[in-house]
Structure formats: structure tokens, C-alpha cells
Amino acid sequence: MPSLGVCLTLVGALTAPVPASVFVPTRAFTLAWTHSIEKVRWEEDYRVDIDPTTAQPQLHAVAARIKGSAAGMEPPPDAVLRNGWYHYTPTITHPPELRLTRSEFTPDYDWCDARGCQPMARLLPAGGDWTRLRACTGR
Numbered sequence: 544m545p546s547l548g549v550c551l552t553l554v555g556a557l558t559a560p561v562p563a564s565v566f567v568p569t570r571a572f573t574l575a576w577t578h579s580i581e582k583v584r585w586e587e588d589y590r591v592d593i594d595p596t597t598a599q600p601q602l603h604a605v606a607a608r609i610k611g612s613a614a615g616m617e618p619p620p621d622a623v624l625r626n627g628w629y630h631y632t633p634t635i636t637h638p639p640e641l642r643l644t645r646s647e648f649t650p651d652y653d654w655c656d657a658r659g660c661q662p663m664a665r666l667l668p669a670g671g672d673w674t675r676l677r678a679c680t681g682r
Contacts, residue, residue, distance in 0.1 A: 545680035547591045547600055551663075554642075555672035565667045566681035571605075573655040574641070574676075579648075581613035587633065591678045594637075600678035602641070604633040640677040645669035 548568040575586040590603040608628045609618050618629035645651055645663070652663040667674065 547593070548679065548681055549591060549602075550675075550677055550679040550681075551667040552675045552677075553667065553669075553671035554675055566679065567654075567656075567666055568681060569656045571656065573653075573660075574643075575653040575655060575660070577650060578613070578616060579646075579650075581616055583613045583616055584610035600680055602638055602676075602678045604636050604638060607631055607633050640675055643674045643676060644672075645674055 546568045547570055548566055549572070550564060550566055552564040569591065571588070571590050573586055573588050575584065577584050586608045587604060588606045590605055592601055592603050593599070594601040608630050609616065609622070610628050612618055612629065619631050619634070622629035622631040624630075643652060643663075647669065650662075651669060653660050654663045654666055655661075663669075663674075
């Protein structure tokens with residue numbers, strides 16, 4: 544039986560030794576990053592579910608947090624400030640995929656799941672223009 548998780552795929556890969564795609568088995572994860580200019584921390588929580596209408600895996604954006612605010616990075620109007628974090632529910636709850644820009648000039652995304660947190664580069668090294676993240680199944 545296939546397991547649920549996410550597929551990470553480099554788009555526009557620039558270096559041959561870097562794997563182009565990887566399956567990460569998980570049902571829940573958090574993507575976290577620090578804005579490169581404003582130095583404000585963002586965190587988004589996701590689940591991987593089965594879409595009841597298509598029986599295909601889908602991403603479900605569950606919650607998000609911003610540690611403070613900065614110019615051009617205001618939290619949504621419905622955000623609630625708790626312990627220095629603005630908590631809110633994302634407006635797009637089932638994105639078909641996430642397009643993650645990863646640059647050698649900024650810190651990478653942090654990937655957090657049941658095993659803990661680590662830089663995304665430990666799962667799939669950056670080596671392209673961006674990384675596509677989508678819900679998928681693996682064996």
C-alpha cells in the first residue's frame with residue numbers, strides 16, 4: 544500500500560549531481576523560514592490528506608504564524624497575537640502545490656515533522672530556480 548507524503552522536485556536544476564526529486568513520507572509538516580530582508584520568522588503547518596472527491600493526495604494548509612510584523616509583511620486582519628506570534632488560518636486551504644524559491648544567498652527553509660526540524664537541504668539540496676512541493680504517494 545502506498546504511503547502518503549510529499550514530493551520535492553527541483554525545477555530548473557543547474558547541477559547534475561543533485562537529485563532532481565525526492566519522496567518524503569509524512570502526514571503533517573511545518574515549513575519555516577526567516578524573511579531575507581525583514582528578518583521576520585514565518586511558519587506554516589500542513590497536512591497531507593486524501594481528497595474525498597478524487598481519492599488523490601492533497602495538501603491542506605492548517606495554520607500559520609508570523610513572529611511580529613514588518614513593512615510589507617503585515618499579518619492578515621483576522622490574525623491573533625499570542626506570545627509575540629500572529630496566528631491565523633491561511634486563506635488558500637488546499638494549494639495544488641507550493642513553489643519554494645531557494646537561494647544560496649539566504650538561509651534555506653526549515654522542514655519540521657514528527658522527527659524534528661532540519662534544513663530542507665538535508666531532504667533535497669537546492670540546485671535549481673525553485674523547488675516544487677506537492678502531496679503524493681510513495682511505496
